[in-house]
Amino acid sequence: MAVSKPNYLMPIISKMYCSSSQVVLVVRRRPQVVGGGGFVVMNCSQRVVFQVDGCGILGKKGELILRDSDGDAILLIRQLKGGLVQALSIHKKWKGYYDYHGFQKSVFSVKEPNQNSCFPTSNSVKISAEPNYVGQSSDWNFEVKGYFPDKNCSIVDSLGNIIAQIGVKEEIEKAMTSKDVYHVIVQPGIDQAFVFGVIAVLDYIYHESTRC
Template identity: 25%
Template sequence: MAKVHPSAAAAAAAAAACTGGGGVRPAAVLTVWRRSLLFNGNGFAVFDAKGNLVFRVDNYASGSKAEVLLMDAAGKPLLTIRRKKLSLKDQWLIYEGEEAANPRFAAKRHVSLLHHGALAHVTPCVSGAKPCHAYEIQGSYLQRCCAVVDDKRRQLMEIKRKEPAKGITFGLDVFRLIVQPGFDTSFAMAIVMLLEQMFGSPS
């Protein structure tokens, strides 16, 4: 089977394209494979430019997506995404590790045309703070062409299709996750997981 992770040269080229090739610290370029490492399970495996496993998601083989856990390569829990119960809108909460209280972020899916192409908003859960849309997700997850911007419209991460290699077409199950310096790669992957829950995609 062909390697799904990027070569170091390809990752460097993609990072340079994202940063303009200047002296700025390059973006992290990860390859996301929409497949669990567990036999016949659902989830994701995420690789760095050297082909090392960095994240894994393989904990909803039963088909339930009410709770999804992001782990590092060793299986350590990093972030948990849970669908908000008894909510009239499509909303999810992101927790640290496997905690069940004090969520870090709340996410809401948008289906209204009034949001001008926005797929969803992710807002920090800060007690006593006024609600604000800290991160906006734009584009099309089904087409693997979307980006996350902050409240100043700066692009923080991007999901892009992986280019064919040596005549091999990867389809939609293998794609690139480009994360700009300063943006947490585990949180970026949690956003990918959110999009999968919100919009899904064909196998």
């Protein structure tokens, strides 16, 4: 699989969250005493870059908030509920909303895997940027390859280029039985807020730190 090294910015949320160089960030879940409390994202200087509030803080299931280092909300992420289309679909769907000049603008959607399906293609997590990004004709722009609970997976674009890679450093893996701490490598030009919005949904889907 090719590793993406774009020479352009891909601001799905905002260009302010894109870096011209590769970025390595560390995710640490909040203490177990906070049920569904979420996680924090830190840079190499141990400074908080993002934080995610889960249902234990928000008091609502199927809802997440991605915040910046100052605690200001960047994204409201909701699991869609109700409606005929959603009822007939074999996939559950999430949407990420960005506060754009006072109104909520839908910026991406995530389809949960159909875990009851025998077909591998139904078991992958598909992500669509909204509106459809860079004129792609497919109904999805990104996909999660690998298995998130193992912290061994990547977010790839529709051409197979890796935009973000999730893993656990060997020394941490040996010292810990759980994956409470892991790293995320975000490629140059990629919107980091978008990446961690997707990771917040993955965390909830697989019953981890954001889910009560």
